[in-house]
Amino acid sequence: xxxxxxxxxxxxxxxxxxxxxxxxxxxxxxxxxxxxxxxxxxxxxxxxxxxxxxxxxxxxxxxxxxxxxxxxxxxxxxxxxxxxxxxxxxxxxxxxxxxxxxxxxxxxxxxxxxxxxxxxxxxxxxxxxxxxxxxxxxxxxxxxxxxxxxxxxxxxxxxxxxxxxxxxxxxxxxxxxxxxxxxxxxxxxxxxxxxxxxxxxxxxxxx
Ligand SMILES: Cc1cc2nc3c(=O)[nH]c(=O)nc-3n(C[C@H](O)[C@H](O)[C@H](O)COP(=O)(O)O)c2cc1C
Numbered sequence: 018x019x020x021x022x023x024x025x026x027x028x029x030x031x032x033x034x035x036x037x038x039x040x041x042x043x044x045x046x047x048x049x050x051x052x053x054x055x056x057x058x059x060x061x062x063x064x065x066x067x068x069x070x071x072x073x074x075x076x077x078x079x080x081x082x083x084x085x086x087x088x089x090x091x092x093x094x095x096x097x098x099x100x101x102x103x104x105x106x107x108x109x110x111x112x113x114x115x116x117x118x119x120x121x122x123x124x125x126x127x128x129x130x131x132x133x134x135x136x137x138x139x140x141x142x143x144x145x146x147x148x149x150x151x152x153x154x155x156x157x158x159x160x161x162x163x164x165x166x167x168x169x170x171x172x173x174x175x176x177x178x179x180x181x182x183x184x185x186x187x188x189x190x191x192x193x194x195x196x197x198x199x200x201x202x203x204x205x206x207x208x209x210x211x212x213x214x215x216x217x218x219x220x221x222x223x224x
Pocket of ligand 1: 044045046047103155156157158159160179204
């Protein structure tokens with residue numbers, strides 16, 4: 018069931034040809050976050066969701082570093098790793114989460130070529146657990162990776178990938194005007210025919 022909010026346009030459900038799970042239609046990436054705290058239990062649940070994702074050879078290449086607003090000094094350190102255009106809205110979220118990929122499993126001969134794929138899967142699980150708890154995630158590739166490495170002393174073989182703003186949805190009016198317009202923009206996706214093939218490459222599946 019759709020959650021009713023004060024700002025009707027903050028409901029931006031995915032439009033689908035056939036119904037899918039509400040946690041999938043409800044998920045989107047807002048910029049308007051409130052600083053309402055996230056419970057410890059919910060934070061643990063997010064990481065449990067991520068931990069139980071599948072990965073090649075069960076390699077579990079994902080690593081997470083998180084920071085919450087109730088520890089302002091540490092929170093500011095993570096916010097400072099964001100690109101300025103992300104920091105201006107993302108630092109309002111209660112939680113920031115840095116996602117790091119283990120590129121080479123210890124002792125393995127070759128780099129783990131499915132590490133990025135698996136880490137994305139774990140974040141997808143975390144994101145859906147968040148949605149189920151009426152929390153929102155906004156992933157950001159716009160970060161200073163060198164600064165993340167330096168700030169957290171991340172060793173070689175581990176690569177910072179994104180920082181995710183996580184929190185309760187805030188009010189549109191609290192965003193700067195230019196961001197309000199982006200927040201209200203319609204969501205869009207490629208059609209199924211552009212991404213699902215049958216028989217041969219690029220032959221649109223008849224769905
Ligand atoms: C790997 C990745 C990097 C992203 N980087 C940014 C970013 O730096 N700044 C931003 O505002 N949004 C960023 N996004 C959010 C996307 O723009 C957003 O997911 C996409 O437009 C689809 O919108 P939706 O999540 O609301 O469905 C990123 C998303 C992903 C998955």
